[in-house]
Amino acid sequence: MAVRKIALACSVCGSRNYTITENKNRTTRLEVNKFCKHCGKYTIHKETR
Structure with a gap:
């Protein structure tokens, strides 16, 4: 079973910098x-x- 990743997006510029x-x-x-x-x-x- 693969681990699903979720992105964290900046609320100001919208860039997705981090994954969890x-x-x-x-x-x-x-x-x-x-x-x-x-x-x-x-x-x-x-x-x-």
Whole structure:
């Protein structure tokens, strides 16, 4: 069985900088404050599907 990857997209510029493994137990979309190399600052990154 293959591991599914989920991308985290920057809320400011929309670039998908990070990937995480999918968690079936999580019901809401993940929002994490991470560094965006395109914006040059820390922004909210939201889980995309």
